[in-house]
Amino acid sequence: MFAKDLIDLSSFSLGELESILERAAFYREETGRRTFRVLEGHNITVSFWEHSTRTRLSFELAIKELGGRVVGYYPETASEQKGETMEDTVKTLISLGSSAVVFRHSLPGLFHRLAQKVEVPFISAGEGCYQHPTQTLLDIFTMRQAGFDLQGLKVLMVGDILHSRVARSHMCALPLFGVEVAFAAPPPLLPDGMVPPGATCYRNLEEALPWADVVYLLRVQKERQEQGLVPSLGEYAALFGLNLAGLSRVKSGTCFMHPGPINPGVEISHEALRALENVAPERVLFRKQVKNGLYVRMAVLDLLVGSG
């Protein structure tokens, strides 16, 4: 039923995505109450060629919770320096006896080619600025958990749309669920060609905020700033950072999400963050996103690897 790999969310039907979310709900309910053996006897290669804390640990925990073993390979400390090519490395890792590969790399466009070369499931943990499928799945899962009906839900994506794999995955899957997506971003970070037909594009955060049920703050990649692609952080924060004035413009039930890690004082001002956490902590979904990441990844591994 399922595609072999999880690289591009457009390979999955709405029904398939729903069955992943349903499985995640099962794991949210049952994790900690019982021991799972879905991946017993399975080695899963986890290979991150780009820094990450939460996504890597989340996948590794998901594997362990399901009874599987992690074969970790993080090339900053290994044999890449020997000139081993990436394809050879991945094949070698699988030759050691892996049932699946969880892979992160900063180069977009690489994963489909690699996945074709290996017989086991190839699961993206973030591919350059292409897609980040499990992030989108956990975000959808979190929106529902917050009580939202996805049909007609208004999600405002804020910030560096251009370089964001999260934004690309969201654009791909959210409309399937009936979610309306709009954008607020500086023009260089949201080129006209990227805006999906019919989507609203705000050049000003203040104006956009009253529209949103969910304000989804994207991470500003400080690395990008050095390349001159992002305005100064101060300028960005002034125009597209969420501050106290912005908070006063949102609807009463609006929730706030961020894929993490946050740059405090950039995507959201220190004051706004403190105000939200004190006054309406249930509307700040950051930690829930992290927590749900575990359940969604357990669901993905179960359905793509466990039943394989």
Added chain:
Amino acid sequence: MFAKDLIDLSSFSLGELESILERAAFYREETGRRTFRVLEGHNITVSFWEHSTRTRLSFELAIKELGGRVVGYYPETASEQKGETMEDTVKTLISLGSSAVVFRHSLPGLFHRLAQKVEVPFISAGEGCYQHPTQTLLDIFTMRQAGFDLQGLKVLMVGDILHSRVARSHMCALPLFGVEVAFAAPPPLLPDGMVPPGATCYRNLEEALPWADVVYLLRVQKERQEQGLVPSLGEYAALFGLNLAGLSRVKSGTCFMHPGPINPGVEISHEALRALENVAPERVLFRKQVKNGLYVRMAVLDLLVGSG
């Protein structure tokens, strides 16, 4: 009964410390003979922001021996470079589903604040020059194992008292057990204000040695020397290093301890070390300290996390 966290030994009563040591004795007896499930289903975050071999491995083994899972986070290879703040990182690690945090950092004064922000037990694995509680517990445990009665036992702390978290933890807990502590250190490494009331302070190792039942050699931090806080290593070794002449001055049953790793030729001369290991290996407790570290950490995890 117990405090939520293990950060400062002064939060613990003598009775509580004794119950940790009693539990450690149980684990010394039973480890290797049976399988423990005290931490089954528990993920424990182990986060070291400072280099360490033995303490980190000791905690990780203790977790695994009790049936728990290690969620390792060592920021030198992770997302700290992304500017994630430490508090946010710790909360994120816990959101992933940790039952406790084992933390080491070079900054003193940080742990109480962090521990207040998290609901799970926060266990210090060494906090700057503040305290190192499990080191003190394992040292007390080792002294008893060597046959000493703690009441009236004379422990001589030698070396860099000023920067030593081990010395601070020892000063805090040893007197509770009736141990008498004295010091031998160069004046810049033992300022007057640090000496506890009533404690003897020797400015000369030779003179101090005949007094001691236990000679506790502190590690000279070579890094500190570059800052000009420690005299030259040669000068230090000549005045406060234990050498053959020093050995001839100790009592017949005196034992030797060191938190490791030793700088051979600095805290103890090569000749003195060889002589001790050949003639009286039972009086050199270094390896026993390492081994007991495992049991004491198992006891701490059991009592603070397992029964929680």
Added chain:
Amino acid sequence: MFAKDLIDLSSFSLGELESILERAAFYREETGRRTFRVLEGHNITVSFWEHSTRTRLSFELAIKELGGRVVGYYPETASEQKGETMEDTVKTLISLGSSAVVFRHSLPGLFHRLAQKVEVPFISAGEGCYQHPTQTLLDIFTMRQAGFDLQGLKVLMVGDILHSRVARSHMCALPLFGVEVAFAAPPPLLPDGMVPPGATCYRNLEEALPWADVVYLLRVQKERQEQGLVPSLGEYAALFGLNLAGLSRVKSGTCFMHPGPINPGVEISHEALRALENVAPERVLFRKQVKNGLYVRMAVLDLLVGSG
């Protein structure tokens, strides 16, 4: 029956080597079908002081497959910077409760001395340019799996014999099994004194190829080239790299082996590799070598540690 340590293959009789291979055959058959408890309750220290991917992961998986726990210590990120001596480190790791040590280091001549200092089995995972025993065992195992009778089998070792621990281990064990070994290497990489009595030494790959049943390509260490010990990679590839012309000269059943990772375009040309993989993939044994490494290491750990 067995030596305590696996450092030098010449410490093992043919019968002992055969019993390791027999045990490996058992694990090739049974791994994935059942759960092993041979190392249950055992901690095995895995300490690599030199970069490695496949050997390290292979040993770690082998330990886990047998039910044991890995105590990993990779000094690039640990306390070696504190000046801890290697011997003290190894003893400390064992004091933490290890049943065996798996060790890799770039310095030859170190392992026998270290092994004498510890009571538990000391297993080499590659020792400088001295020996790499498990590589040789897995290669013999792979030759047999490819259908070869070892008695009278003609194995041609190609390349940097001088610096190769693999070549040294092969020279030590292959003749025991009745294998004939010959060499093809540039003179500076195969000094006269290294050639075993009676072995043929070709100064030209083309001439040597028709002789071989197995062509064993050694890895060219690019690091060595900077020291001027290896000719330019282009020159090397032209004279000792396997290319299409070379392929046309081998016998019809000749198989190809490489300890990995390959430098494509150096030890074998891109065209020759592609041709082999398309036309006669069953004669390219690289992946089988990786896979068999797991079974052979399980066998070694079982026989040296599990039954101890």
